[in-house]
Every structure is written in structure tokens, then in C-alpha cells.
Amino acid sequence: MNDKILNTLEFDKILSRMEPFASSELGAEQIRQLKPSTSFEDIVMLLQETDEASAVLRLRGHAPLSGIHDIRPHLKRVKIGGTLNPAELVQVADMIRAGRTVKRFMEDLLENEVEIPILEEKVEGIAIMTPLEKAIRNAIDEGGGVLDSASDALRNIRQQKRRNENKIKEKLDSLIRSRNAQKMLSDAIITIRNERYVIPVKQEYRSNYPGIVHDQSSSGQTLFIEPQAVVDLNNELRELLLRENREIERILIELSGNVEEFALELQTLVNIMGSLDFIFAKARFAREMKATRPxxxxxxxxxxxxxxxxxxxxxxxxxxxxxxxxxxxxxxxxxxxxxxxxxxxxxxxxxxxxxxxxxxxxxxxxxxxxxxxxxxxxxxxxxxxxxxxxxxxxxxxxxxxxxxxxxxxxxxxxxxxxxxxxxxxxxxxxxxxxxxxxxxxxxxxxxxxxxxxxxxxxxxxxxxxxxxxxxxxxxxxxxxxxxxxxxxxxxxxxxxxxxxxxxxxxxxxxxMNAESNEVESMIASLEKSRHEAERKYEEAKAYLEQAEKLHQDLVQHMSDFQKRKQELYEKAEKKAAEVIEKAKTEAEIVIKELRQMRLASGAAVKEHELIEARRRLETAVPLPENDHETARAGKQVRPFEPGDEVKIATLNQKGVLLEKTGEHEWQVQAGIMKIKVAEKDMELIQSEPKKEPKPLASIKGKDYHVGIELDIRGERYEDALQKVEKYLDDALLANYPRVSIIHGKGTGALRTGVAEFLKHHRAVKRIRLGEAGEGGSGVTIVEFQ
Missing domain, CATH: 3.40.50.300 (P-loop containing nucleotide triphosphate hydrolases)
Known part of the structure; x- marks a missing residue:
């Protein structure tokens, strides 16, 4: 594109408006040099980099591009052996810090899975030159002053210089505070002339202050005299100043040499930072214009x-x-x-x-x-x-x-x-x-x-x-x-x-000729039709926007409703779980106390009853309603009826329905226990109502036919009691009115232990030894309540 067309279409004015959005002279320079490209691939890339910078601004609102300086002249000078002054060295350090800050900023964006491939590639080329930056910062402050910490020699020189200055000021203070000072001095102050400390003496009292005259006032009435008492001290101070300057010069030469070692990396840094500044200037300009990517x-x-x-x-x-x-x-x-x-x-x-x-x-x-x-x-x-x-x-x-x-x-x-x-x-x-x-x-x-x-x-x-x-x-x-x-x-x-x-x-x-009139009429008709079409379009657009807004509102309300519903459900579940957990804790305490009581006094609290009670508490945590329905799906063939045999899911035990105690609740005989169970926690085992009881010898127990006698002869005491306990549960489930426990005569220990156990069993009504035809003292007859 030639410059004439750019000026004709005012492209130069666009660049002038964009230039203030650059953060540095490097970016502004690239803006002034910007020309339209004619390469499709280059244009797509240029728009993509602007798009990436715009995305960064949308996400973070800014890009850290402060501290960018044009250090190209500094790099040219150190390449030919020149020495940089403190201000120039500070600019180099600022540039290194700016590069490090931008790189860390971009890496943080990339960790959050932001797609900025062009910017990512650019910041990858930024070298981290921390040693050079630290060397400059340790030697020079932000204002361009060389610090005492720049070298041990400089620190010692400045310490000597401060001591020397204090001695000079002490001697001069004694002179300006003397009894005749107010009369002989123009002002009771210490000042400096030609880098030497002096005092202002009135012309007529020159002889009272032997020393060297360094200056006089414009009227000639005041002489600035270096008293003889501080001449040697001033000479020493002058020598210290020369040594200080030589040491500072040495430090600057050394730092400039360090910069020269990193000249290639610094030149790359200048190019990258200038490019980034230019790209983000394009993005900020686009945001200002409310522009979009075509x-x-x-x-x-x-x-x-x-x-x-x-x-x-x-x-x-x-x-x-x-x-x-x-x-x-x-x-x-x-x-x-x-x-x-x-x-x-x-x-x-x-x-x-x-x-x-x-x-x-x-x-x-x-x-x-x-x-x-x-x-x-x-x-x-x-x-x-x-x-x-x-x-x-x-x-x-x-x-x-x-x-x-x-x-x-x-x-x-x-x-x-x-x-x-x-x-x-x-x-x-x-x-x-x-x-x-x-x-x-x-x-x-x-x-x-x-x-x-x-x-x-x-x-x-x-x-x-x-x-x-x-x-x-x-x-x-x-x-x-x-x-x-x-x-x-x-x-x-x-x-x-x-x-x-x-x-x-x-x-x-x-x-006007007929043809012109016809054309004008045609144009008028076209304009009228267009206005009508535009009016209808605007009406349709308004209706569409209203419908979209209503749709969005409904979607939002439904989303809020579902979210609130879930929150309430989770809150209720949590509260129920807390209540049950509390009940379980209390139950554990009670069970522990009952065990202690049983051990202490032989109370008839069975271990299996304690286990079953704990299991009921543990399974009492509420489940979603659809979980219970799923558990029973396909298994419930008809309504429950009294006498039905069921499996209690929460206890993993069978039982028989006695009577209905609520809309969805039954009293169930489970072994020796009578408990209330919800329908949702039971499964029907037999589909027909329970028939009349069969003869005692053939009544079916839990999982098999239970006999009316239990023979425990030859068993160890503990094993025998466990068999007796289980046998009694099965017999109760089979509705036996009485059973016989065959323990034999022997020493009588097993008979005594069984009798003691049966006396404390809650389902036992009466026990007696067998008669002559029933086995005598080798058999205990048990009658149930």
C-alpha cells in the first residue's frame, strides 16, 4: 500500500489515536511503523495475536508492561567498550524485571488453560537474567545513586569520608559558636565552596581568621574562608572524594562489562517486550473503539x-x-x-x-x-x-x-x-x-x-x-x-x-420526461416497501428478543429450583444422619453398660440381641426413596397379610407378620422379638397366606425342620450354652410350646449350667427335670410363655 492511499483514507490518524495506548517508546515506535499487510497468512496471525491480547485483558483487565525502556543505545555502547552511567544501568535492571514479570504473568495464565499460543511462544524467548539484575540492584538504587554495598572499598572510603566531615564540622562549629562569631561572621553557618568547607567572614575581620579565601560575595563585604585549622582535614576529604569517584568508575565499568556479556539476551528481550507492548496496545485500542475481530x-x-x-x-x-x-x-x-x-x-x-x-x-x-x-x-x-x-x-x-x-x-x-x-x-x-x-x-x-x-x-x-x-x-x-x-x-x-x-x-x-418520472416513481415505491419491511423486521426482532428473554428466565428459574431442591434434600439427609449418629453413639453407651451389668450380675441380656440392635441403628440412615423402590422392584407380588413370612432387610433375618400397626408398618415376630418394621424394609417370602400349623415334629424352623429335643451330651460348657441359645430361638420361631434339652447325668455341672441359663431367659416360662418316662434327671423340660 502506498503512503498516498493511507493518507487519503486517514490511516495515519488511526495510528495517531492508537499510539497513546502503548506503554513504552518501543511499542509506540512499532505503531508508527505499522503498515497493512497483503499476505493472508500474516494478516491472520496479526489478528490472532490481537485476539489473544484481548482475551488476556478480558480475563485479567491488564497486562504488566511497566518498566519497559529503550535500552538499544546502551547495548550499542557497551559492545564498543563504553561505560553506562547509573541511570542507564537502572533502566537495564528495570527491563530485566519487566521481562520476568511478564513471563510469570503469562505462565500463570497458561496454567489456567488459557489458549494464547502466539503470546506463549513470544514469552518463551525471554531469558531470566537474575544475576545481572541483582548485581545492578545491589550497587545502584532506584534514583541512580551508587550504594555503599556496591563494594567493600567504597563502603570503607565513605565511612572515612563521613568521619572526616564530622571532624571538620566539629572544628567549624566551635568557630561559629565562639563569643565574637556573631560580630565577625556574616552568618553563623558552614557552607561549601570549591568542594571545601568554609565559613562566611566579614571583610573587616579577615585577619581574625587565618586561612584560605575561596570566594567572596557580590558586594565584597563577605569572604568565604577555609580556616587554617581545617585545611588539612579538607585536603584529606578531597583525597577521599577522588578515591570515591575512582571506585565508582571502577564499579560502573565492571557492571557495564556484565551487561555486555548479556547483550544478546538483552537485545532479544527488547524485541519481545516491544512486540508485546505493541500487541497489547492494539488490544486496548480495540477495547476503546468497541471493535471486533473480522x-x-x-x-x-x-x-x-x-x-x-x-x-x-x-x-x-x-x-x-x-x-x-x-x-x-x-x-x-x-x-x-x-x-x-x-x-x-x-x-x-x-x-x-x-x-x-x-x-x-x-x-x-x-x-x-x-x-x-x-x-x-x-x-x-x-x-x-x-x-x-x-x-x-x-x-x-x-x-x-x-x-x-x-x-x-x-x-x-x-x-x-x-x-x-x-x-x-x-x-x-x-x-x-x-x-x-x-x-x-x-x-x-x-x-x-x-x-x-x-x-x-x-x-x-x-x-x-x-x-x-x-x-x-x-x-x-x-x-x-x-x-x-x-x-x-x-x-x-x-x-x-x-x-x-x-x-x-x-x-x-x-x-421532466416520462422516463425520469417513471424512474422517480419506482424509487419512491422501493423506499416505501423498504420502510414497511424494516418496520415489520423490527417488530419481529422485538418479539424474538422477548421470547428469548422469557426462555432464559424459565431456564434460570428451573435451574435455581433444582439447585434449591437438591440443597434442601442434602440438608435433610445430613440432619437425619446426625440424629442417627447421635442415637448410635448413645446406644453404644447403653449396650456397653448392659454388658457390664450382665458380667457383673448375670443379667439375661443376650449378645445376639445387642448385635441386632446395633445393626438396626447402623442401617437406619435414610436412603433416597427410589433406592427402596429398587430394592423391592420385581419382588412384591401381592399386598402383605397377617401370617406372611418375610425377610427383614435391615436385620437380614426372617420373621412372621402379626398385625398392621400403621399405613405402611407391621408388627413382626422375629425369633423371640416382636418389632415394628416398615413395609419398604421387608420382602415377602411366601406368596400365599400362612396355613394351619403342622404337627410339632414337622414344623419348619428358620431354614430347616427343628426337632423337639436338643442333645448336648459330651459338649464343652460354653459350646453347649451357645447351642441351647440358638435352639431356643429356632423353637420359638417354630411356635413349639415346649422342648427337651438332653444333657445327661454325669457330674451334674452341665445340667446346673443349663438350668441357670434357662432361668434367666426371657421366653422361658417354666423348667423341670424329666420324669421317669422322659429321661429323668438327664433331661430338662422347657416350657415357653
């Missing part, structure tokens, strides 16, 4: 939605849709002057240049623009006094040059094509020029006020009419672009509203 194509297609000229204030600019290169490759904008035709032309050209420079443009999402190898423009008053050319001639010089160069990869902009000469000849030239450029395959936008060109678009394929709307009521242009509608002069309507008589207006209309 899509890029190679097909010469421009689709700009709600495009705004970036140099017109936002509260004044009128957004327009501009489309070119699809169904038509040429747009002819007709209509009166001051209607906004030229602004439309410049907007299309400038936004295309900005996109090809990697800048976001002020358009709506979904817009796209093409990559053009050249953009040509003939815009504005080109009258040249130096060349003694008229406006028409000057325009023709530009157009001739354009026609020599334009091709299928060009965008050509003509403003007031054919103006400045005879209307008939001018319109004919305009048509011929448009045909020639169109045949080359170029994309063309032209403005004109010639009525002959209104019919041009209807007779040419790939050409469309357009106009800028004019409000007849307010007599002002609306600056709204109308694609497909040619412009009207509106002269008759304007004249009528301004007070011109109807008679004159009607006579003027009669002078």
Missing part, C-alpha cells in the same frame, strides 16, 4: 455489519451494513451531496486497511473482509494550483493511474465519478470507467449524483444501486446506507416544504 477471506468478499467510521465520535456516527463481492462486485451510490456518500466510501476503505494491518474494526460480530493487494481511491477535491489543473483534470490524472494498475485483487473507490464537467459527458465517462474496472475483476464502490447512473445497475450484471437516506420531513440526511435503492434528488419535496408554490412545482414536473 474474518478474513481470499475471495474479495466484504461483509461489514453495523460498520462505524472510527474517527467519528460514537454518539454521532451512524452504523451501516456494507456488502460487496458476493452477488455484486460494484456498488454505485447515488443521491444529493452532503448525504454521507463519501463517509461510506471511506469507511469501507479504512476498515479494510485496518483489518489488513491486524487491527480489530468497529463492526458487529460475524463481519468479514478480503485481502486486497492494492486499494486505490480517488476521493475529495484534487484541484492542483501548482500544476494549473482543474478539479476534473486532477481527478482524471488519478483515474488514469488507477486504470493502469487495478486488477482482480484490487479495491477501487471513486468519489463523485465524472464530476466537474458537462453532465452528459461526465455520466458517459463514468459508465465507461466503471465498465472497464469491473471487467478487470476489481471490487468497486463509486459515488455519483448523475441520474443516468441510476439505471446503470439495472443494465449491468454484478452491479447494484445504493443510496444514502434523506429525511424529507426534517430536510436532513440520515446517513443510512440503502443497498438496492437508488438515490432521489428530492428537489420537489424539499422545495415544497420550503414554501415554493404548487403551481411552479407541478409545471417543473411536467418539464
Amino acid at each position: 474474518d478474513i477471506n481470499k475471495n474479495g468478499i466484504i461483509r461489514l455489519y453495523r460498520a462505524r467510521h472510527p474517527l467519528i465520535p460514537e454518539d454521532e456516527v451512524v452504523p451501516n451494513d456494507i456488502s460487496l463481492g458476493g452477488e455484486y462486485s460494484t456498488i454505485v451510490i447515488t443521491g444529493p451531496n452532503t448525504g454521507g456518500k463519501t463517509i461510506t466510501l471511506k469507511t469501507a476503505g479504512l476498515l479494510t486497511l485496518m483489518a489488513q494491518a491486524g487491527l480489530f474494526i468497529p463492526v458487529s460480530e460475524g463481519s468479514e473482509t478480503a485481502v486486497f493487494q492494492q486499494i486505490y481511491a480517488d476521493i475529495g477535491d484534487e484541484q492542483s494550483i501548482e500544476q494549473s489543473l482543474s478539479t476534473f483534470s486532477s481527478h482524471m490524472v488519478n483515474i488514469v493511474d488507477i486504470l493502469k494498475k487495478a486488477d482482480h485483487e484490487s479495491l477501487v473507490l471513486f468519489d463523485e465519478l465524472g464530476a466537474g464537467t458537462d453532465p452528459q459527458e461526465g455520466s458517459a465517462l463514468a459508465i465507461s470507467i466503471l465498465d472497464d474496472v469491473s471487467h478487470r475483476g476489481a471490487r468497486v464502490i463509486a459515488t455519483t449524483h448523475y441520474p443516468e447512473l441510476k439505471a446503470y445497475a439495472y443494465n449491468r450484471e454484478g452491479v447494484v444501486n445504493a443510496s444514502v437516506e434523506f429525511d424529507v420531513e426534517s430536510l436532513r440526511p440520515t446517513y443510512k446506507l440503502l443497498i438496492g435503492v437508488p438515490g432521489r434528488s428530492n428537489a420537489f419535496e424539499i422545495s415544497k416544504r420550503l414554501g415554493l408554490s404548487d403551481r411552479i412545482i407541478e409545471y417543473a414536473k411536467s418539464l
Whole structure:
């Protein structure tokens, strides 16, 4: 792109507006050098890097780019053996710190899975030069002063210098505080002349203060004398100052040498930081303009939605849709002057240049623009006094040059094509020029006020009419672009509203030929149809927005409801679990106490009863209702009835239904226990009501036929008691009224132990030894309650 087209379309003004968004001179320099690219791949990359920087700004609001300096002159000087001053060394350290800060900032973003590949690649090239930065910081403060810690020699010199200065001040203080000092001295102060401490002595008392005169006042009445008593001390101080300067010079030379060692890394750092500053300046500028990233194509297609000229204030600019290169490759904008035709032309050209420079443009999402190898423009008053050319001639010089160069990869902009000469000849030239450029395959936008060109678009394929709307009521242009509608002069309507008589207006209309009247009527009809279509579109759009809002509200309410429901359910579950946990804890304490009581007093509290009680507590944690339903799905074939045999899931034990105690609750005989169980915690084992009891010998127990006798002869005492306990449970479940325990006679120990156990069993009504026909004292008969 040549500089003339950039200036014509005011691209230079865009760069001037963007420059303040740079954080350093390095970034500002790249902005001033920015030119549109003609490489599709480069443009995509430039837009991508702007997009990545915009994403960073959206996420973090800023990028840490402070402390960037142009240290390129410093690097050149150290390469040829020069020495940097303290301020320059501080700038080098600032640059190293800025690079380290940016790198850490970007790495933090990458850890959060932010996709910024271009920026990631750039910061990977930043070298961490901590040793050099520390060396500079340890030697020089932020203000550029060399610190005592720069070297041991410098620290010692400065300590000696301070001691020397204190001695000088003590001696001089004694002089200015003497009894005659107020009379002999102009002022009781210590000052410095020629880097030596002196006191101001009145001229007439010169002889009272032997020493060296270093200066006098402008009136000659005051002499600045270095008393003889401090001459030697001042000489020593002067020597210390020279030594201090030599040591500082040595330190600066050493630090400059260190900088030279890192010259390559520092040069890379300068390039990267300048590039990052430039990229983030583009992103900040885009945010300021409320600009978006356009899509890029190679097909010469421009689709700009709600495009705004970036140099017109936002509260004044009128957004327009501009489309070119699809169904038509040429747009002819007709209509009166001051209607906004030229602004439309410049907007299309400038936004295309900005996109090809990697800048976001002020358009709506979904817009796209093409990559053009050249953009040509003939815009504005080109009258040249130096060349003694008229406006028409000057325009023709530009157009001739354009026609020599334009091709299928060009965008050509003509403003007031054919103006400045005879209307008939001018319109004919305009048509011929448009045909020639169109045949080359170029994309063309032209403005004109010639009525002959209104019919041009209807007779040419790939050409469309357009106009800028004019409000007849307010007599002002609306600056709204109308694609497909040619412009009207509106002269008759304007004249009528301004007070011109109807008679004159009607006579003027009669002078127009029929063809012109027909064209004007057609345009008026098109405008009316367009206004009606726009009105209906806006109504439909409003209804759609309202429907979308309602849909979003409903989705949000449903989401909130489900979330609240889940929170309440979890809260209830948690509270129930806490209550049960508390009950379990208390139950454990009670069970522990019962065990202690049993051990202490032989109370008849069975171990299996304690285990079952604990199991019931542990399984009492509430489950979601659908879990219980799933447990019983496919197993419940009919309603529960008294006498049904069931399995109690929470106890993993069988039982028999006695009676219904609630809507969904039954009393169940489980062994010797009678407990209340919810229907959801039971499974039906037999599908038919329980039949009449069978003879005792054949009644079925828990899992097998239980006999009416238990033989424990020969068993160990503990094993025998466990068998007795289990046998009693099975016999109770089988509804035996009485059973026999065969323990034999022997020593009588087993008989005594069984009798003692049975006395404390809660289900036993009475026990006795067997009679002669029942086995005598070798058998204990047990009767149940």
C-alpha cells in the first residue's frame, strides 16, 4: 500500500489515536511503523495475536508492561567498550524485571488453560537474567545513586569520608559558636565552596581568621574562608572524594562489562517486550473503539455489519451494513451531496486497511473482509494550483493511474465519478470507467449524483444501486446506507416544504420526461416497501428478543429450583444422619453398660440381641426413596397379610407378620422379638397366606425342620450354652410350646449350667427335670410363655 492511499483514507490518524495506548517508546515506535499487510497468512496471525491480547485483558483487565525502556543505545555502547552511567544501568535492571514479570504473568495464565499460543511462544524467548539484575540492584538504587554495598572499598572510603566531615564540622562549629562569631561572621553557618568547607567572614575581620579565601560575595563585604585549622582535614576529604569517584568508575565499568556479556539476551528481550507492548496496545485500542475481530477471506468478499467510521465520535456516527463481492462486485451510490456518500466510501476503505494491518474494526460480530493487494481511491477535491489543473483534470490524472494498475485483487473507490464537467459527458465517462474496472475483476464502490447512473445497475450484471437516506420531513440526511435503492434528488419535496408554490412545482414536473418520472416513481415505491419491511423486521426482532428473554428466565428459574431442591434434600439427609449418629453413639453407651451389668450380675441380656440392635441403628440412615423402590422392584407380588413370612432387610433375618400397626408398618415376630418394621424394609417370602400349623415334629424352623429335643451330651460348657441359645430361638420361631434339652447325668455341672441359663431367659416360662418316662434327671423340660 502506498503512503498516498493511507493518507487519503486517514490511516495515519488511526495510528495517531492508537499510539497513546502503548506503554513504552518501543511499542509506540512499532505503531508508527505499522503498515497493512497483503499476505493472508500474516494478516491472520496479526489478528490472532490481537485476539489473544484481548482475551488476556478480558480475563485479567491488564497486562504488566511497566518498566519497559529503550535500552538499544546502551547495548550499542557497551559492545564498543563504553561505560553506562547509573541511570542507564537502572533502566537495564528495570527491563530485566519487566521481562520476568511478564513471563510469570503469562505462565500463570497458561496454567489456567488459557489458549494464547502466539503470546506463549513470544514469552518463551525471554531469558531470566537474575544475576545481572541483582548485581545492578545491589550497587545502584532506584534514583541512580551508587550504594555503599556496591563494594567493600567504597563502603570503607565513605565511612572515612563521613568521619572526616564530622571532624571538620566539629572544628567549624566551635568557630561559629565562639563569643565574637556573631560580630565577625556574616552568618553563623558552614557552607561549601570549591568542594571545601568554609565559613562566611566579614571583610573587616579577615585577619581574625587565618586561612584560605575561596570566594567572596557580590558586594565584597563577605569572604568565604577555609580556616587554617581545617585545611588539612579538607585536603584529606578531597583525597577521599577522588578515591570515591575512582571506585565508582571502577564499579560502573565492571557492571557495564556484565551487561555486555548479556547483550544478546538483552537485545532479544527488547524485541519481545516491544512486540508485546505493541500487541497489547492494539488490544486496548480495540477495547476503546468497541471493535471486533473480522474474518478474513481470499475471495474479495466484504461483509461489514453495523460498520462505524472510527474517527467519528460514537454518539454521532451512524452504523451501516456494507456488502460487496458476493452477488455484486460494484456498488454505485447515488443521491444529493452532503448525504454521507463519501463517509461510506471511506469507511469501507479504512476498515479494510485496518483489518489488513491486524487491527480489530468497529463492526458487529460475524463481519468479514478480503485481502486486497492494492486499494486505490480517488476521493475529495484534487484541484492542483501548482500544476494549473482543474478539479476534473486532477481527478482524471488519478483515474488514469488507477486504470493502469487495478486488477482482480484490487479495491477501487471513486468519489463523485465524472464530476466537474458537462453532465452528459461526465455520466458517459463514468459508465465507461466503471465498465472497464469491473471487467478487470476489481471490487468497486463509486459515488455519483448523475441520474443516468441510476439505471446503470439495472443494465449491468454484478452491479447494484445504493443510496444514502434523506429525511424529507426534517430536510436532513440520515446517513443510512440503502443497498438496492437508488438515490432521489428530492428537489420537489424539499422545495415544497420550503414554501415554493404548487403551481411552479407541478409545471417543473411536467418539464421532466416520462422516463425520469417513471424512474422517480419506482424509487419512491422501493423506499416505501423498504420502510414497511424494516418496520415489520423490527417488530419481529422485538418479539424474538422477548421470547428469548422469557426462555432464559424459565431456564434460570428451573435451574435455581433444582439447585434449591437438591440443597434442601442434602440438608435433610445430613440432619437425619446426625440424629442417627447421635442415637448410635448413645446406644453404644447403653449396650456397653448392659454388658457390664450382665458380667457383673448375670443379667439375661443376650449378645445376639445387642448385635441386632446395633445393626438396626447402623442401617437406619435414610436412603433416597427410589433406592427402596429398587430394592423391592420385581419382588412384591401381592399386598402383605397377617401370617406372611418375610425377610427383614435391615436385620437380614426372617420373621412372621402379626398385625398392621400403621399405613405402611407391621408388627413382626422375629425369633423371640416382636418389632415394628416398615413395609419398604421387608420382602415377602411366601406368596400365599400362612396355613394351619403342622404337627410339632414337622414344623419348619428358620431354614430347616427343628426337632423337639436338643442333645448336648459330651459338649464343652460354653459350646453347649451357645447351642441351647440358638435352639431356643429356632423353637420359638417354630411356635413349639415346649422342648427337651438332653444333657445327661454325669457330674451334674452341665445340667446346673443349663438350668441357670434357662432361668434367666426371657421366653422361658417354666423348667423341670424329666420324669421317669422322659429321661429323668438327664433331661430338662422347657416350657415357653
